[in-house]
Each structure stands twice: as structure tokens, then as C-alpha cells.
Amino acid sequence: xxxxxxxxxxxxxxxxxxxxxxxxxxxxxxxxxxxxxxxxxxxxxxxxxxxxxxxxxxxxxxxxxxxxxxxxxxxxxxxxxxxxxxxxxxxxxxxxxxxxxxxxxxxxxxxxxxxxxxxxxxxxxxxxxxxxxxxxxxxxxxxxxxxxxxxxxxxxxxxxxxxxxxxxxxxxxxxxxxxxxxxxxxxxxxxxxxxxxxxxxxxxxxxxxxxxxxxxxxxxxxxxxxxxxxxxxxxxxxxxxxxxxxxxxxxxxxxxxxxxxxxxxxxxxxxxxxxxxxxxxxxxxxxxxxxxxxxxxxxxxxxxxxxxxxxxxxxxxxxxxxxxxxxxxxxxxxxxxxxxxxxxxxxxxxxxxxxxxxxxxxxxxxxxxxxxxxxxxxxxxxxxxxxxxxxxxxxxxxxxxxxxxxxxxxxxxxxxxxxxxxxxxxxxxxxxxxxxxxxxxxxxxxxxxxxxxxxxxxxxxxxxxxxxxxxxxxxxxxxxxxxxxxxxxxxxxxxxxxxxxxxxxxxxxxxxxxxxxxxxxxxxxxxxxxxxxxxxxxxxxxxxxxxxxxxxxxxxxxxxxxxxxxxxxxxxxxxxxxxxxxxxxxxxxxxxxxxxxxxxxxxxxxxxxxxxxxxxx
Amino acid sequence: xxxxxxxxxxxxxxxxxxxxxxxxxxxxxxxxxxxxxxxxxxxxxxxxxxxxxxxxxxxxxxxxxxxxxxxxxxxxxxxxxxxxxxxxxxxxxxxxxxxxxxxxxxxxxxxxxxxxxxxxxxxxxxxxxxxxxxxxxxxxxxxxxxxxxxxxxxxxxxxxxxxxxxxxxxxxxxxxxxxxxxxxxxxxxxxxxxxxxxxxxxxxxxxxxxxxxxxxxxxxxxxx
Amino acid sequence: xxxxxxxxxxxxxxxxxxxxxxxxxxxxxxxxxxxxxxxxxxxxxxxxxxxxxxxxxxxxxxxxxxxxxxxxxxxxxxxxxxxxxxxxxxxxxxxxxxxxxxxxxxxxxxxxxxxxxxxxxxx
Numbered sequence: 022x023x024x025x026x027x028x029x030x031x032x033x034x035x036x037x038x039x040x041x042x043x044x045x046x047x048x049x050x051x052x053x054x055x056x057x058x059x060x061x062x063x064x065x066x067x068x069x070x071x072x073x074x075x076x077x078x079x080x081x082x083x084x085x086x087x088x089x090x091x092x093x094x095x096x097x098x099x100x101x102x103x104x105x106x107x108x109x110x111x112x113x114x115x116x117x118x119x120x121x122x123x124x125x126x127x128x129x130x131x132x133x134x135x136x137x138x139x140x141x142x143x144x145x146x147x148x149x150x151x152x153x154x155x156x157x158x159x160x161x162x163x164x165x166x167x168x169x170x171x172x173x174x175x176x177x178x179x180x181x182x183x184x185x186x187x188x189x190x191x192x193x194x195x196x197x198x199x200x201x202x203x204x205x206x207x208x209x210x211x212x213x214x215x216x217x218x219x220x221x222x223x224x225x226x227x228x229x230x231x232x233x234x235x236x237x238x239x240x241x242x243x244x245x246x247x248x249x250x251x252x253x254x255x256x257x258x259x260x261x262x263x264x265x266x267x268x269x270x271x272x273x274x275x276x277x278x279x280x281x282x283x284x285x286x287x288x289x290x291x292x293x294x295x296x297x298x299x300x301x302x303x304x305x306x307x308x309x310x311x312x313x314x315x316x317x318x319x320x321x322x323x324x325x326x327x328x329x330x331x332x333x334x335x336x337x338x339x340x341x342x343x344x345x346x347x348x349x350x351x352x353x354x355x356x357x358x359x360x361x362x363x364x365x366x367x368x369x370x371x372x373x374x375x376x377x378x379x380x381x382x383x384x385x386x387x388x389x390x391x392x393x394x395x396x397x398x399x400x401x402x403x404x405x406x407x408x409x410x411x412x413x414x415x416x417x418x419x420x421x422x423x424x425x426x427x428x429x430x431x432x433x434x435x436x437x438x439x440x441x442x443x444x445x446x447x448x449x450x451x452x453x454x455x456x457x458x459x460x461x462x463x464x465x466x467x468x469x470x471x472x473x474x475x476x477x478x479x480x481x482x483x484x485x486x487x488x489x490x491x492x493x494x495x496x497x498x499x500x501x502x503x504x505x506x507x508x509x510x511x512x513x514x515x516x517x518x519x520x521x522x523x524x525x526x527x528x529x530x531x532x533x534x535x536x537x538x539x540x541x542x543x544x545x546x547x548x549x550x551x552x553x554x555x556x557x558x559x560x561x562x563x564x565x566x567x568x569x570x571x572x573x574x575x576x577x578x579x580x581x582x583x584x585x586x587x588x589x590x591x592x593x594x595x596x597x598x599x600x601x602x603x604x605x606x607x608x609x610x611x612x613x614x615x616x617x618x619x620x621x622x623x624x625x626x627x628x629x630x631x632x633x634x635x636x637x638x
Numbered sequence: 639x640x641x642x643x644x645x646x647x648x649x650x651x652x653x654x655x656x657x658x659x660x661x662x663x664x665x666x667x668x669x670x671x672x673x674x675x676x677x678x679x680x681x682x683x684x685x686x687x688x689x690x691x692x693x694x695x696x697x698x699x700x701x702x703x704x705x706x707x708x709x710x711x712x713x714x715x716x717x718x719x720x721x722x723x724x725x726x727x728x729x730x731x732x733x734x735x736x737x738x739x740x741x742x743x744x745x746x747x748x749x750x751x752x753x754x755x756x757x758x759x760x761x762x763x764x765x766x767x768x769x770x771x772x773x774x775x776x777x778x779x780x781x782x783x784x785x786x787x788x789x790x791x792x793x794x795x796x797x798x799x800x801x802x803x804x805x806x807x808x809x810x811x812x813x814x815x816x817x818x819x820x821x822x823x824x825x826x827x828x829x830x831x832x833x834x835x836x837x838x839x840x841x842x843x844x845x846x847x848x849x850x851x852x853x854x855x856x857x858x859x860x861x862x
Numbered sequence: 863x864x865x866x867x868x869x870x871x872x873x874x875x876x877x878x879x880x881x882x883x884x885x886x887x888x889x890x891x892x893x894x895x896x897x898x899x900x901x902x903x904x905x906x907x908x909x910x911x912x913x914x915x916x917x918x919x920x921x922x923x924x925x926x927x928x929x930x931x932x933x934x935x936x937x938x939x940x941x942x943x944x945x946x947x948x949x950x951x952x953x954x955x956x957x958x959x960x961x962x963x964x965x966x967x968x969x970x971x972x973x974x975x976x977x978x979x980x981x982x983x984x985x
Contacts, residue, residue, distance in 0.1 A: 132661040197672060205664045208954065211656040235672045236965050243679035246801070256790050256797035258683070264794055265692040273976060274679060277969060324965055328976070340976055549654060659952055667955050671962030678966035685970075686977045720912045727908065731901040734945050738894070755894055838947075845946045849938050856934035860915050861927055 040589070048589035050134035050633075051543060055141050056120030057439065060432075062145055063112035068506060069152065070104035073097050075499055078463070082496035084484035094480035095162040096181070100155055102165030103185065106286065107192050108148045110420065113428045114289035115140075118203055118227050120439060124534035124541065125221045127212025127550050129584070132205040135593045135628060136198055142597035143195035150601060151188030154181065161185030164478065166279060167248070169259035169271035174252045183608045186249050191604050193238050193245075200234035203227060212533070214552035218313065221532045221555070222306055225313055226292030229320045233281045233288075236324070241278035244271060253607065269334060276327040284323045286420060287387075288316065290427025291358060294380045297430045298362055300530040301377035302369025305556055308361040315354035322351040332400040333407045341400040348398035352391065359388055374528070375449030379430035382457055386422025390415055393468065411471025417464040429456070429509075436513075437527050441539045442520030448512040455505035462498030466491035531556030544584045547577055587634040595624035666839045670846050673809075677850050680805055681857060684798040691793035695786060698862040713788050714859055715779065722775035723855045726810075729768030730848045733841045736761035740837045743830045758837075759824050765844065766817040769810055776807045799858065806854060809847045816840050892944060900944045907933050 040049075049055060077097050080088045089097065119137065123130055131137050154160040162181045163172040172182045207228045211220070220228075247258035248271070257264035259271055299306045306312060328336060328344040362384050371377070393415035397403045406412060429452075436444050470491040475482065482488055526535040535558060537546060554560040579586045599621025606613030655661065694701025695713040702709050739758035747753040754760070780800070783789075790800040820840055823829060829837065892900075911933050914920055943949040948956055974980040 132665065201665050201668045201672075204668050205661045209655045209657055209659065209661050209664055213654075213656075215656075232961070235668055236675050236962055239672050239676035240679045240969075243676060243683070247683070250790075250797070250801065254790060256801065257794050258797055258801075263692070264797075265690050266794060267686065267690075267977065269977075270683065270686065273973060274683075277679075324969065325972075336976065657952065657954060659954070664954065664958070667958040671958055674959075674962040674966045675969075678970050682970050682973045685979060686973060688979070716912065716915060720908070723908060724905065727904050728901065730904075730941060730945050731897060734897050735894075738891070738897070741891070842946055845941055849941050849946075852934050852937045852941070856911065856930050860911055860930050862921065 045589065047594055048591045050130075050138050050587050050589065050593070052119045052123050052130050052134065052137060053439070053541060053545075055137050056116045056118075058141050059112050059116035059119055059144070060439075062141075062148065063109050063116060064510075066104055066108035066148060066152070067110075067113070070101050070109055071502060071506065073101040073104065073155075075503065077101060078496040078499035080480060081482075081492050083493065084482055084489055086481055089480070091480045092162070093158060095164075095478070096155055096158065096160035098478055099161045099164055099185070100152070103151065103161060103189075105420070106165060106282070107189065108144075108152070110286050110424050110428070111196065112144055114227075114230070114286075114424075115144075115199060117223070117289060117293065117428075117431055117435070118199070118230075120435070121534060122203060122206055122224055122227055123210070124438075124537070124545060125224045125532055126207065126210060126215055127533050127546060127552060128206065128210040129545050129549075130587070131202050132210060133202045134587050135590060135633065136202050138590075139593035139597055140195045140199040140202070142594045143191060143198070143600060146597055146601040147188055147191035147195065150191065150605065151184055154184045159184070161188075166275055167271075168275075169248055169251070170261050170266075170268060172248060173259050175262065180608060182248075183252060186245050186252070187604045187607060190242065190245050190249070191601055193242050194600065196234055197238050200231040200238075204231040204235065207231070212549050212552050218310065219552055219555050222295035222309070222312055223289070223292035226288040226295070226316055229316050230285050230288050233285050233320055233323065237278045237281035237285070240274055241282075244274035244278070247271075247274075249607075269331070269336075272331055272334065273328070276330045277324070279330065280327040281320070281323045283416075283419070284319055287423045287427075288319070290383060290424045290431070291316070293431035293434070294362065294383050294427045296530070296532070297376050297380040297434050298365045298384075299556075300434070300528050301372045301374055301380070302366045303372075303529070304365055304369040305531070305559070306361070307364035307367075308357075309555060311357060312361055315357045318354040319351060322347060322354070326351055329398060329403070332397075332403040345398055345400050349395065352395050352398070355391060359384060359391075374433070375444070375446055375453055376430045376433035376528075378450065378453045378457075379426050379433065382453070383423055383426040383430065386418055386426060386460070390418030390420075390422055393418065406471065408477050409471040410467040410475045410477060413477055414464050414467035414471055417460075417467070421460055421464065426456075426460075429453075432513075434528065436516070437523030438534060438539045438541070440517050440520070441523055442516055442518075443523050443527060444516040444520060445512050448508055452505050452509040452512065455501055455508065459498050459501035459505055462501070463495045464498070466494040466498075470495075526558065531559040533557055542577065543586055544579050544582065547582050547584075585634050585637045588632070590628070590631070592624050592628040592631070596621050596628060599624055660835050662835060662839055663842075666842050670842065673846060673850075677802075677805070677853075680798075680802040681853065684802050684858060687794040687798050691795045693793050695783075695788045695792070695795075697795060697799070697858070710787060713783055713786055715782075716859060718775065718779065719855065719859050722772050722779075723851065725768050725775070726772045726848050726851050729765050729772070730845050732761050732764040732768060733844045736765055737834070737837050737841045740829045741831055741834045743828075758829050759821060762817055762821045762824065766814050766821065769814045769817070769844075773807060773810055773814070776803065776810075802854065802858070806847070806850055809850070813840075813844050813847055816843065891950070892947075896944065900940060904937055904940060907937050 046054060046058065049058075076089065077094070080086055080094060080097075119131070122128075151161070159180050161167070161184055163177055163185065167182065167185055170176060172185075207220070207224060211217075217225075247256070250256040251259050257266055259268075260266045261268050295306055295312065325347045326344055328340060329348045332341060332344075366381070393411065397406055397412065397415065433444055433449055436442075470488045473487045473491075475486070475488045475492075482492075523539045525538050527539075528535075532555075533550060533552070534541075536550070550557065599617045599619070601617070603614050603617030603621060606615070606617055657664075694703070695710040697714045698712045700709060700711055735755060736758055739756045739761055742756055743758065745756075747756050780803075783796075788796045788799075790796050790804075817840065820829065820837060823833075911930060914926070914929065920926055942959070948959065971980070
């Protein structure tokens with residue numbers, strides 16, 4: 022266990038050549054910096070989506086309130102969902118993909134560093150594009166899944182849905198580009214000896230997520246193209262009124278994407294927890310191969326369950342039965358993971374750090390979400406549950422109790438590696454308990470209001486239907502979140518500058534990323550390690566320790582070590598900007614399409630024709 | 639880390655890779671995988687809406703407009719499209735020859751036949767020209783359809799047909815631009831065996847676009 | 863200067879030689895003779911398809927659609943195997959292609975069922 026006492030600085034190291042300043046961030050192609058950019062941006066959008074949620078809960082806190090208009094309420098819940106899914110959770114996962122994957126597989130960066138930067142800038146610009154409208158009360162208002170024909174021009178004549186369609190389309194580009202990048206990285210840049218079955222579980226889950234992205238995003242791309250064409254060019258894909266279009270086309274296409282999407286949202290958190298639990302139990306992950314196979318099975322089966330979101334549309338008994346069956350089946354590999362996590366902790370030497378608390382809470386809370394999920398899997402039962410708050414309870418348990426808790430576990434666990442300092446454990450625990458209480462107080466009552474018939478997406482309700490108490494409880498719970506987040510943010514930003522120095526392996530973890538300094542030098546590994554086991558630090562033989570000693574050395578510049586680093590370049594940002602301007606032109610002045618396209622193509626050629634890094638040998 | 643893109647492919651050999659393969663080749667196959675799903679969504683929609691248009695023109699049947707009494711013939715032109723399909727198929731042959739020419743650039747050519755086969759510019763031109771010819775056929779088809787009363791807004795068939803074939807045509811167009819870029823590089827500094835990967839990646843994309851057309855031709859044009 | 867790390871990513875171990883990427887001559891390349899034969903077969907199949915299209919009795923029969931599907935699947939496979947080199951290349955590419963292809967095919971078939979274009983006789 023290498024916990025060498027080193028003077029690790031706050032991020033922005035002291036050896037010569039370490040970059041600082043705004044330009045260095047705008048032109049970075051370093052996966053660690055890009056990961057940090059994702060982290061900050063995603064945390065911002067997480068809070069923005071949280072504010073939307075707080076307003077929603079304020080409005081629903083008591084019957085017959087009118088804090089916001091019905092129309093604005095539609096924008097709030099649409100943007101809350103869209104923001105949380107596409108601008109918060111997915112990018113938070115990306116932050117970890119970016120920062121961790123190369124470190125966990127023993128690589129110096131991802132396969133395509135400039136494409137990596139491009140993905141981030143597209144996300145940032147698209148996020149701004151889709152968020153600004155709410156300040157002008159023209160935010161998307163068709164629900165986060167934008168069902169057509171409701172979202173076609175006759176029924177949604179304003180610009181709201183156009184922002185949504187275009188925003189999501191652009192975000193898709195970002196996600197797909199990143200998926201190709203990480204897929205290639207994991208396949209092709211693993212250190213010698215790191216077979217697939219020796220990869221850390223986070224990287225495995227990330228691998229599966231990239232495959233899901235590659236397969237699922239093209240489908241929503243086409244669904245959005247159809248909607249865009251209907252709205253802009255008068256095509257008939259969703260024209261049920263006069264052209265005979267099928268009202269279910271959108272739903273099928275959307276959910277063929279949408280169901281894999283929820284696994285995209287949760288698997289990274291599963292991966293993080295699979296790193297956290299073993300570390301603080303001082304035991305390897307229980308049943309590693311089974312964890313891998315169950316992840317793969319979830320991904321495969323995940324493409325066969327989509328119509329369980331459509332049990333109420335009248336698909337007929339054969340379709341209902343088929344999808345009900347597959348949905349029940351998919352509970353098996355998911356449940357297996359829960360058991361493996363519990364077995365990992367059993368008889369371990371547990372340390373209840375903040376990261377561990379969040380990790381354990383995922384196991385518990387996701388299970389609750391899974392139980393309500395299995396209840397939905399029966400079509401007749403779902404006929405009562407669908408479109409009620411019972412569903413809202415389910416997906417918040419799996420998405421907040423699952424994804425968010427897992428991501429917080431990852432943040433507390435990896436903050437020292439990223440920043441070089443430890444977060445305050447006392448504040449962390451307060452943040453955890455406040456969040457845990459807030460989460461359960463907000464979402465558990467929704468099981469009851471849902472069962473009592475409270476529909477989703479209503480902006481107010483009459484008193485005396487049996488919903489009042491539960492809504493009041495949910496609203497009270499929701500008001501605790503801002504306090505918890507404030508404590509977290511304070512802890513985060515103060516610890517960055519004044520936290521206790523971390524060293525390379527403050528937790529005594531076992532995987533490769535903990536063999537190098539915190540924060541890691543630009544080049545990650547002074548010497549690419551040779552891997553002989555799943556936990557190189559815990560189980561590695563002599564050669565691994567030697568690598569760790571070399572890699573733990575401080576103060577070496579790339580030049581010292583003869584390592585060639587890629588050039589910084591602003592071109593990925595410019596291509597991203599051109600792309601977004603081009604899309605903006607679709608709803609503002611058409612001239613912008615030309616301007617954006619020109620910027621994009623010119624910068625793209627410039628990027629492709631310039632070398633990634635200086636010539637060597 | 640993968641090497642720079644166009645100056646030389648040689649730097650790939652300086653970077654360690656797990657599989658001993660250039661990362662860009664893995665990436666293009668992953669991209670092709672995503673394109674499978676993209677075109678499947680388009681093709682599925684076309685098939686879903688097959689036979690469900692409320693008004694004509696229809697692909698394979700005659701339609702009499704009830705309001706005007708006009709009789710509209712089946713709008714698809716199989717002979718013409720067969721010709722364009724053949725052209726696109728041949729373009730794949732040319733592409734494969736272009737790649738072979740680049741791979742064998744440094745080998746001595748013993749006779750006229752080998753010299754012709756080894757002329758990378760020739761085969762890149764032929765591919766680009768065949769691709770452009772295909773696009774010309776598409777443009778002709780699109781404009782004549784509009785002339786005959788089928789636009790992208792007319793009915794479900796028009797919307798799904800033009801979107802599907804339009805997306806395909808856009809992919810062909812991007813491919814032609816890619817080929818022209820390769821030609822420009824060939825003229826500027828010459829393409830040699832060290833550029834094999836570059837041309838290979840372009841070729842994979844090109845063949846895939848051809849393969850999609852094989853599917854479209856059968857499902858849209860031949861099957862009624 | 864530390865020689866071990868002079869080549870950016872190359873590891874120190876003896877496996878370096880085995881893993882060093884080699885140029886694109888993995889296995890036997892198809893020759894010109896293979897290429898034009900493939901082109902010929904593709905042309906013949908296409909001619910066959912179009913010919914079949916003009917035989918009304920065949921078109922009306924139950925064999926028309928399956929025949930056409932099989933023929934186009936054949937062309938698809940030939941182009942992918944030979945022109946796209948999948949037959950000769952590393953196994954990873956076959957995995958990267960057949961996976962999405964399978965998911966795509968199953969999704970398409972599923973949608974055909976769901977929208978009533980394919981029927982299964984149940985009882």
C-alpha cells in the first residue's frame with residue numbers, strides 16, 4: 022500500500038510545464054481536465070435541475086396552489102427531467118469515464134484526446150442552448166420524453182419543442198462521439214496484462230454503457246429527426262390527423278432508446294459502488310465474473326423490454342406478455358448485483374467513510390426502486406400504476422437512490438485522487454444523512470399518493486382526495502436538499518484549497534489509479550505498468566510494486582521521462598461551436614446555418630490536418 | 639494515444655496498443671455499428687408505414703385521385719434505379735482497387751495491367767465519379783418524383799421514402815467529399831503504403847454506405 | 863534520460879515486441895482476381911433480383927419476398943466479408959459489427975410484429 026507522504030498541491034501542480042489559466046482549460050485535450058470540466062458543469066446543471074424540482078414541490082406542497090401557472094409548470098417538469106437526465110447524470114458519469122478510465126487501465130489518455138474535448142464543448146454549448154429558454158418562459162414543455170403527436174406543430178406551435186428537439190439532437194452528438202472514444206480506449210489501450218477480466222469493475226460498467234450508447238442514441242436521433250422534419254418541413258411521420266400516421270411510432274422509437282438510456286444512467290453508478298464497497302470492506306468485489314456477466318445481460322435484455330413503458334396503449338396480449346416477461350427477467354441480473362455487493366461487505370473490515378455510506382445507501386435504495394419496478398412489470402398491475410406518482414417514486418428511487426447516491430460515493434472516494442486533498446469527513450457525513458433523509462422523505466410518500474391515484478404532471482390538485490399529507494411530506498423533504506447541497510458545495514470548494522493532503526492512496530484501495538500521485542501528473546504513469554491481477558496493489562507481485570514506486574515519484578515532467586504530450590488545441594471547441602451555431606440557425610435566422618457550417622467545416626479540416634502531438638522518432 | 643491523423647500513419651507504431659491495431663480502425667467499425675441502428679430506425683419506419691398512405695402516389699400501385707380523377711402511375715422506376723444500384727456496386731469495386739493500389743504503391747509494376755491497377759488516383763477518381771453518378775441518379779429521381787406529385791410532405795410514403803433515401807444520399811455525399819480529400823492528398827504529397835489505414839477507413843465507410851443501399855434497394859424498390 | 867520510457871507508451875516488459883502494432887498486412891490479402899469475381903457475383907445477383915421482379919407469377923407467389931431477402935443478405939455478406947475485409951481481419955471487428963447488426967435486426971423484426979406487419983398464429 023503506497024501512501025507515501027508527499028506534498029501534493031491543490032490541482033495545478035508545481036512542476037514546470039503544468040498549465041494554468043483560462044486558455045489552458047479551453048484548449049485542453051487532457052482527459053483529467055476534461056473530466057473536471059464535466060464534473061463542474063454537471064454539478065451546476067444538477068443544482069439547476071434541483072431548483073426546478075424545488076419550485077415544483079413548492080407548487081405541489083398544498084392543494085389548489087398557484088405559485089406558478091400551469092403552462093410554466095409544464096416547462097418546469099419537462100426541464101427538470103431533461104436537465105437531470107441529459108445535463109446532470111449523464112455528464113457526471115462522463116466526468117468519471119474521463120477521469121478514471123485511462124487511469125484504471127494504465128493508459129496515458131483516451132484514444133482520441135481531441136475528440137474527447139469536442140464532446141465536452143458540445144455538451145456545454147448544448148446545455149446552455151436548452152437551458153436559456155426557461156428564463157424567457159419558452160422552455161420545452163412536452164415532458165422529458167416529448168410524446169408526439171402532442172409535440173407536433175398543431176399541438177405545440179411555439180418554439181419550446183424546437184429547443185428541445187435541437188438541444189437533444191446536439192447532445193446526442195456529444196454522447197456518441199464520447200462513446201466511440203471510450204469504446205476504443207477500453208478495447209485498445211489497456212496496459213499489458215490487463216485482460217478484460219482483470220479490468221476494474223467501473224471500467225467494465227463504463228464499457229457496457231458505451232455499447233449501449235452506440236446502439237441506443239441513433240434511434241432517438243431518428244425519432245428527433247422525424248419530429249424536426251414534421252415541425253419544420255411539414256412531413257407526416259407523426260401526422261395522425263390527416264396522413265394516417267401511427268400514434269405509437271414516436272413512443273416505440275423513443276423507448277427503444279429510452280430503456281437502454283436508464284441503464285446508461287445507472288450502470289456507471291453501479292461501477293463506482295463496485296469500487297467503493299471493496300475498498301472500505303478491505304475485500305475484493307465478491308463474484309467478479311458474475312458482476313461482469315450480469316452487466317452484459319442487463320445491457321442485452323435492456324433492448325428487449327422497451328414497451329413496458331407502453332403497457333397502457335393497447336398493444337395486445339402477445340406484446341404485453343412478451344415485454345412483461347422480459348422485464349421480469351431483467352430483474353434477475355440486477356438482483357444478482359445486489360447480492361454480490363452485500364456479500365462483498367459481509368465479514369469485511371468495514372470503514373464507514375462518507376463514500377461508503379453513499380455506497381451502502383445505493384444498495385438499499387436501489388433495491389426499493391427495484392421492488393416498485395418489478396411491480397410495474399405486470400401489465401395489468403401497471404394499468405393502475407402507470408402515469409401516477411407510483412412511477413415517479415420508482416424512478417426517483419432508482420435514479421436518485423441509485424445513480425445519484427452512487428455518483429456521490431464516487432465523488433467522495435475519488436476527490437482525493439482528482440484534487441490531491443481529502444474532503445472533510447464530518448461535513449460529508451452531514452451531507453449524507455441530510456440527503457438520505459431528504460430523499461426518502463421526498464419520494465417514499467409518492468408510493469402512496471400514486472397508489473391513491475394522483476396522476477403525474479398535474480400542476481395542482483383538489484383537497485380531500487387523500488393526497489394532501491403525502492404531498493406535504495414530499496415538499497418538506499425536497500426543501501432539505503438545498504441545505505444538503507450547500508454543505509456539500511462548501512466542503513467541496515474549501516477542501517480543494519485547504520483539505521488534508523491525500524497522497525497517492527489515502528483509502529488503501531487496490532486498483533491502478535491509486536498507484537500514482539494525487540493529482541496525477543499530466544502523463545499519468547511514468548512507466549506503463551504490467552498488470553497481473555485485478556487488484557494490482559493488493560495482490561500484485563514484485564513488478565507491480567516496482568511500477569508503483571516509479572509512478573509515485575513526484576515532480577517529473579514529461580520531458581524528464583521522454584514522454585511526448587499532445588498539443589493543446591482550440592480546434593475541438595471551434596468545431597463544437599460551429600456545430601451548435603449551425604443548429605441554432607434552424608430556429609433563428611437561417612443565415613446562421615451557413616455561418617455555423619463554415620466554422621465547423623473549416624475548423625474540422627484544420628483539426629484533421631494537424632498532428633495530435635509533436636513528431637517523435 | 640492514437641497518432642496524428644494525416645501527416646503520417648507511421649506514428650501509430652510508436653504507441654502501445656492492447657490489440658496491436660490502430661485505434662482509428664476500431665473507431666470506424668464502432669461508428670459503422672451505430673450507423674446500423676441509425677438506418678434500421680429509418681428502414682423500420684419506412685416498412686411500418688408501407689401500404690398505409692392515405693393518398694397517393696404509391697410506390698408500386700396505381701392511384702386515382704378521388705378529387706381530381708387523375709390517375710397516378712406507380713412512381714418507382716425500377717430500371718433506372720437498377721442502373722444506379724449497379725453503379726454504386728461498381729464503385730465498391732473501384733474503392734477496393736484504390737485501397738490495393740495504395741497498399742502496393744511501393745511495389746514494382748511489371749506490366750501495363752499492374753500499372754493501371756496500381757494507379758491510386760485513377761481508382762479514387764473512379765469511385766468518386768461513380769458515387770457522384772449515383773447521386774445524379776438520385777437527384778433525377780427526386781426531381782421527377784416531385785414533378786409527378788410526390789414530395790416529402792405528400793403522404794407517409796413520401797415522408798419516409800425521401801427521408802430514408804435522403805439520409806443515404808447525404809452519407810454518399812460525405813463519402814464523395816472524403817474521397818476528394820484523399821485525392822487532394824494524393825496529388826499534393828502522394829499516398830503510399832504508410833497511408834493504407836487512412837484509405838482503409840474511408841473504404842470501410844464507403845462500402846458500408848453501399849451495403850445500406852443494397853438493403854434499401856431490396857426492401858423499398860423490389861419488394862411490393 | 864530514462865531509456866525505458868523514451869518511446870512514449872511502450873512498456874518495459876518483454877511483451878513489448880509481441881504487442882507492438884504491425885502494419886496492415888494481417889493475413890492474406892484478397893487479390894485482383896478475387897475482387898473482380900466478387901464484383902461479378904454481385905452484378906449477377908442484382909441482375910437476378912431485377913429479373914425476378916419482372917416475373918409476375920413469381921412476384922405473386924410466397925417465395926418472392928424470402929428469395930429477395932436471401933439474395934440481398936447474400937450481397938450484404940459478400941461485400942462485408944470481402945470488400946470490407948471482415949473475413950481477413952482481426953476478430954474484434956467481427957464482434958464490433960455483428961453485435962449491432964444483431965440488435966438492429968431483432969429491433970426491426972420486433973417493430974414489424976408490433977405494427978402488425980408480421981403475424982404469429984397463436985392458437
